[in-house]
Amino acid sequence: MQSLDERTVLKRVFSYVLMAILAVIILAPFFIGIWTSFLPTMEIAKGNMFSTNVSLDNYVAAFTRTPILRYLGNTVVIAAVTMIAQLIFCSMSAYAFVFLKFRFRKTFFTLFLVTMMLPFEAEIIPNFATIKQMGLLDHFGALIIPFLTSAFGTFMLRQSFMQTPAELKEASDIEGLNHFQFYWKIVLPYNKISMITLGAYSFLGAWNQYLWPMLTTFSNNSRVIQNGLKQLKSEETFNDWGMIQASAAIIVIPTIIVLFIGQHYFKSGMNEGAVK
Amino acid sequence: MLKTSTTDAIPDKKVNATHRHSFRLNAKDKYYAAVFLGPSLLVLGLFVFYPMLKTLYISLFLTNTLGNTTVYVGLGNYVNLISSPDFISSLFVTLFYVFAVTFFTVALGLLLANLASQKLPGIAIFRTLYSVTMGVSVAVAAIFWLFIFNPSTGFFALMSSWFNLPVMNWLTNPTSAMWAVIITTVWMNLGFTFLILLGAIQSVPNTLYEAADVEGASSNFQFFHITIPMISPTLFFVSTITIIGSFKSFGLIDMITKGGPTNATNMLVYRIYKDAFYSGNYSKSSAEAIILTVIIAFFTLLQFKFLEKKVNY
Numbered sequence: 393m394q395s396l397d398e399r400t401v402l403k404r405v406f407s408y409v410l411m412a413i414l415a416v417i418i419l420a421p422f423f424i425g426i427w428t429s430f431l432p433t434m435e436i437a438k439g440n441m442f443s444t445n446v447s448l449d450n451y452v453a454a455f456t457r458t459p460i461l462r463y464l465g466n467t468v469v470i471a472a473v474t475m476i477a478q479l480i481f482c483s484m485s486a487y488a489f490v491f492l493k494f495r496f497r498k499t500f501f502t503l504f505l506v507t508m509m510l511p512f513e514a515e516i517i518p519n520f521a522t523i524k525q526m527g528l529l530d531h532f533g534a535l536i537i538p539f540l541t542s543a544f545g546t547f548m549l550r551q552s553f554m555q556t557p558a559e560l561k562e563a564s565d566i567e568g569l570n571h572f573q574f575y576w577k578i579v580l581p582y583n584k585i586s587m588i589t590l591g592a593y594s595f596l597g598a599w600n601q602y603l604w605p606m607l608t609t610f611s612n613n614s615r616v617i618q619n620g621l622k623q624l625k626s627e628e629t630f631n632d633w634g635m636i637q638a639s640a641a642i643i644v645i646p647t648i649i650v651l652f653i654g655q656h657y658f659k660s661g662m663n664e665g666a667v668k
Numbered sequence: 669m670l671k672t673s674t675t676d677a678i679p680d681k682k683v684n685a686t687h688r689h690s691f692r693l694n695a696k697d698k699y700y701a702a703v704f705l706g707p708s709l710l711v712l713g714l715f716v717f718y719p720m721l722k723t724l725y726i727s728l729f730l731t732n733t734l735g736n737t738t739v740y741v742g743l744g745n746y747v748n749l750i751s752s753p754d755f756i757s758s759l760f761v762t763l764f765y766v767f768a769v770t771f772f773t774v775a776l777g778l779l780l781a782n783l784a785s786q787k788l789p790g791i792a793i794f795r796t797l798y799s800v801t802m803g804v805s806v807a808v809a810a811i812f813w814l815f816i817f818n819p820s821t822g823f824f825a826l827m828s829s830w831f832n833l834p835v836m837n838w839l840t841n842p843t844s845a846m847w848a849v850i851i852t853t854v855w856m857n858l859g860f861t862f863l864i865l866l867g868a869i870q871s872v873p874n875t876l877y878e879a880a881d882v883e884g885a886s887s888n889f890q891f892f893h894i895t896i897p898m899i900s901p902t903l904f905f906v907s908t909i910t911i912i913g914s915f916k917s918f919g920l921i922d923m924i925t926k927g928g929p930t931n932a933t934n935m936l937v938y939r940i941y942k943d944a945f946y947s948g949n950y951s952k953s954s955a956e957a958i959i960l961t962v963i964i965a966f967f968t969l970l971q972f973k974f975l976e977k978k979v980n981y
Contacts, residue, residue, distance in 0.1 A: 404788060411783050415797045418858065421812040422800070424823050428815065439826050444689065481708045490703035492697045507716050509968040513937045514957035517726065517944050518719035521735065538715040541708040571700045600805045602919035603937070607945065621807035622874050622923055624815075633815060640811040648803035652796070 402504050422644075429637035436633045459612045460639050463620030470535050470597035470616060477536070478594040479587060482545035489546070490553040491561070495614050507543035516607060519526035523608055534608040535616065539598065552586035553579060592650065599647065619644050720961070727954035735950045745955035754931070755939075755956070762935040765850060766914040772854045773910050777861030782891060784862070785869040794805065802859035806919030813852040815848065815922060842932030849933050852920055852935050857913070860905050868902035869895060901974060908971040912964055936960050 428436055429450050435443040454460050488494075489501055512519075519538060528534040556579055564574045582589065605616045615623065624639055625631075717921045725743055729737035749755045784791060801809075816823040817838040825835045838844045872895060880890050896903070918937045922926060927934035927942070934942075936956065944953035 406883060407783060407786060407788065411794045414780060414783070418801065418855070419797060421809075421855065424816060425812040437821050439821065439829065441823075441826060481711070492701045492704065494698045494701040497701075500709070503709075503717075504712070505972065507712050508806075509965040510716055510720050511916055512716075513918065513940065514961045514964075515716065515719035515723055516941070517735065517950055517957070518722035519715055519810040522714065522719070538711070541711045543712065543716075546708065564900060564955045571697075571704075575704075593794060602806050602922070605939065606922075607941075618805055618807040619760040621811060625811065625923070630814050632817075633821060635893060636811060639817065640808045644804055644808045647805065648800065651803040660704065 425637050426641050428634060429641045431634055433632050433634040442487070451642070453632075453635045454638045454642060458624055458635075458639065459615075459619065460617075460636045460642060461623070462612055463615055463617045464643070466532070466614060467599060467617040470532055471595045473532075473536050474539050474598040475591050475595040477540040478542055478545050479591055481541040482590060483549050483580060483583075483587065484575070485541065486549035486553050487579060489550050490556075491571065491574070491579070504543045504546055508547065512538075513603060516603070519604075520607055528608075530609050530611055530614050532614055535598075535601065535605050535614075538604070539594075542594065545594060548590060549583065549586055552583045554600075556582055561586040596647065689954070722956045723961075724955050726951055727958050729951055731950040733948045736949075737951075741951075745951050746959075749952070749955055749959070757931065758934050758936065758939055761846070761931075761933065762915065765846065765853075765917070765933070765935060766911055768850045768855045769857070769914045770907055770910045771859040772850070773861050774907055776854065777858060777865050777906065778903070779856070780862045781865035781869050782895065784866055787911050798862045799859040801856055802863070804856055804859075806856070807923060808850055809856045810920055810923035813848070815857070817924075839925060840929055842929055845929055845932055849917075849920055849924055852924060853914065853917065856920075857910060861910065864902060864906050865899065868899040872898040905971065905974050908967050912967050914973070915960065915963055915967075936963075 428441075430446045430448070431440075431443055432445055432447070432449065435445055485504070489497065489504075523529060523534045523538075526533070526537075528537065560578050560582065561574070564578055569577065600618065601616065602618045606619050606622075609615050609619070612620075620637075621639060621643060625636055696799040724733075726737060726740060730739045730741055730745075732738055741846065744886060784795050784798060804812075817819070819825050819835060819837040819839075822838075824838065828835045838848045855977065875900070876894050877890060880894060885893070915939055917935060921933055921935060921938050927938045937960065940953050940956045940960065943949045943956065
């Protein structure tokens with residue numbers, strides 16, 4: 393009995409040590425990045441990683457000498473509008489597939505599924521031409537209009553809407569609710585968790601866009617944060633690493649906060665909607 | 669396989685029966701359908717279906733520098749690509765990258781998920797820490813790792829100097845540049861893969877492990893004979909998602925290597941972009957885009973196959 397307990401304890405200690413080592417390795421790029429964001433670039437260049445010359449100068453420089461706030465603002469606006477649009481349009485089309493009977497419903501649904509197989513990266517040439525013709529180059533619209541809806545979001549919400557209890561539909565029919573009222577008052581609130589999941593998903597998706605904004609925006613007025621960071625990195629001839637790391641830290645902190653808040657929903661949503 | 673996922677599968681029987689009831693064909697439904705479905709169809713038509721067909725169309729022609737089609741060449745552009753050593757090498761580079769990224773992402777994700785699924789005090793902290801890279805965007809990941817790989821001031825260079833090892837220039841050597849991109853991609857993918865696999869492992873019924881404990885099966889045996897088989901659908905799911913994502917990689921390559929050195933990391937999407945927007949060779953780029961689409965469509969169909977099992981109970 394005694395020896396068995398010892399074995400369990402040893403196993404636990406081993407687990408903790410292994411998990412801690414893995415955590416340190418995974419978090420190391422963060423630690424290194426955030427630590428150096430407090431150091432003067434001169435010290436970093438000399439390899440003085442353990443310098444005690446710590447300050448917020450790099451952050452002050454990033455905010456005052458670079459358009460990072462403008463980039464952040466652009467990205468927040470674009471991601472928020474994309475998120476709201478996808479929540480509205482994906483839930484509407486999902487509603488049509490679950491609660492409406494109309495001709496070619498299966499055909500349309502198959503079209504949506506086919507859409508999920510086509511990579512946006514393969515369509516950049518005609519899409520660039522379309523956006524150019526619409527006169528939207530270097531405007532927020534270029535980054536929003538192609539992403540107003542998503543086939544994946546529709547599919548995910550459809551899976552969730554199908555679980556809405558039939559009693560609710562019956563009750564609303566008795567109450568005399570029309571489809572708009574049933575959609576707005578019953579279906580959306582009932583599927584709140586899936587909606588939050590899609591919201592987080594579409595916000596982060598827009599936030600992480602890289603190739604498309606790189607093609608369609610070229611001034612600070614419309615540049616988003618991912619391309620802005622690249623811009624800062626390549627404009628600095630002398631590579632002001634301290635300030636670049638500070639900019640990266642400024643960008644990563646909001647997404648991590650969104651993630652921690654949304655994590656619970658995200659996980660349950662993934663399990664309910666997309667995966668299950 | 670598409671057919672089955674498009675049936676109006678309504679999950680449980682009770683819902684099914686009553687739904688059918690309320691589904692008396694209502695003449696008004698089609699007007700509602702136009703309003704509910706119209707906006708999405710318009711956007712998908714304009715920015716997904718039209719450009720796809722247009723890309724296919726351009727790929728069968730030669731184009732001038734303005735992108736206008738000139739001479740019909742049939743499959744000529746595809747033949748040129750397949751017989752070009754440059755493109756074939758690019759395809760192999762992409763396949764190597766996709767395979768390595770998927771293997772290491774899933775293997776490490778599984779290791780982390782298996783460790784973090786133990787019921788130990790304080791385990792929640794590790795679960796949070798392991799999922800943290802989900803919040804990191806492409807540009808941030810690239811910056812963090814570019815600093816680590818930097819030959820003069822970088823962290824790896826610094827470590828080499830501590831141990832008196834020769835300093836390696838990660839990004840100028842073709843092999844190590846590829847691994848630099850792979851490491852960064854795996855690091856970025858890890859948080860998401862970990863979370864999905866953790867969820868799958870946690871939903872394996874405990875009674876299976878209890879029975880194995882009674883039989884005296886070792887934890888290694890339990891891992892390979894209970895955990896892995898029980899979560900194999902999820903393993904398949906994360907693998908296909910990772911494969912699809914890696915085929916579409918662009919941002920990290922653009923920031924870390926720009927396809928170099930000597931095309932060592934010049935992957936499919938980067939080629940599509942450069943051939944169109946640098947060289948103005950729109951027909952070649954379109955043919956490459958169609959090849960990418962075929963690959964992605966194949967793996968997405970595989971993934972639907974998985975979803976189908978889960979969707980149609």
